[in-house]
Amino acid sequence: MQICYNCNAADAPRIVSEARLPPPYKPDPAVPEILAPRNAPGLGTVDFGAVAIQFLRNAYRGIGPYEKEKPRTNLRLIANIQDPSYVLVAAKAETGITDLAQIRQKRWPVRILTAGIGGDAAGILAYFGLSRESITAAGGRVGNTAQDRENFDVAIGGGGDMTTAPEWRIWTEISQKYDLSFIQLPDDLLTKLAKEGEQERGIIPAGLYRGIERPIPTVVRTGTAVYGRADMPDDFAYLVAKAMDEHQDLLQWRHLNFSYNVHTVWKGYEVPLHPGAARYYKEKGYLK
Template identity: 40%
Template structure:
């Protein structure tokens, strides 16, 4: 999820990132010494995120606290890793250098240790494993393994300012409207623009533009929102929806059935309904698509007993998930479902003992 920690670019537009190097001799800028870590210890470094309600940040805190009674010290890498999570876990990298977003949101230290496991969005783990979309140039990463899937639903919604006077996104191209479209251009959003022929160059030709919904306020200039992170929750990636629909009394548009079918088939979405009142201004049931799932994941070299301990701790403490900013939950029927990414054998042993998988 991605304003701070889940932001991704359009499918196929992110180049492979260089591996984050170990600290150079004498380079202590932002580094935080944490001592011995890794699978030979019970001190593991988790690729998490910032402490300001980012989903991967608060889930990192959940995993840290859940595993503590079993004798594990989980050290949180607080970088806003965005799309980098699967990469830095797969390659056991050091955390990447801090950027302005990190510093502005309270992450001022860079853990001086290699990453042992991580938290990311379920589809991103799958895309990295398969080498698709934003991981097409540098993937696949076949050593990734699922430990636990945690449900976390968001909707793909489209909304426009009432003054725009349109009932379909098709009118933007037909009328060459100079609109500002607020979207992350994620693989779960880009198909909407593709369907209506709203590529950047065409939009630019008639004075329209695509704007990243970063640090959105009520005064942020926009005309259209296309976002797969729609939710009434107050995490940074989704909170702009409530803010803008309250201030601007947005009109919500329903996407056509064939587009929704395409997104289910190609970008791991599911058919769902955004029901009356899910957000202010949603005054009817809207047929839509959505996604649900953050994942705790590791490499295939994590010892089985550690993966077992992580799965057990997450499951036994799942009742704590209801107290976080996002509406997390664990479904025994999906907790071990990596959508093609293999379940770590240690986690599989635990879920098999519980009867969650056969």
């Protein structure tokens, strides 16, 4: 099984699809080893895993990070567990930036931090007539290095609940370390991001991070997919789907905001549901 805390990010669907051996362990100082155990010697190939639904969908379709590869049509969904993420935009309060339009209007050299997964920083900047090239030409920069995390004016990206999860911890860190002003994006931009990113409109709840003092309309995505390959035995996929349902109590005691929704657990966009999992959901009446 490939799991997020022994994280291989966009490589995860490739590892499962190709039945690769477990990759080398990559220590992360922010993640205790108990959450990311080292791969033991002699392990067999990886047969199933858990990954953000967008990675699974894009790998299946051969788009995004996988656009130069063949679609991985042997991938199959077992369960889609809810796991919310929000598009976030914030500026250091000391900059006085309350609208990204100010950057172009005043031609400030601005330092942009691309923070967390998702968020479509390039698309958001483009809406305001900005790009990495134009920002660099004006004396600013766009990046996500250790230096960028200390010396930035505006942060753009995706974040979930306040946690040390590798993909989101940057928002936990910077919101605690700096006074941030969270910025609401224009309504038409949110509609565009929702459509093009195949996400949905939503609300950042007040208090999600330090500095979010009101509910803020944004774009959201949700879903951590438990998945495998088409050659997975039906009985095994059935048992995994059954176990996820019968042990929902384990989700509520995690450090991440996981939840089980009977209306969406079997949905994975174009990624087919494994027949074994489909049999379980039909028996329970979740899948009509």
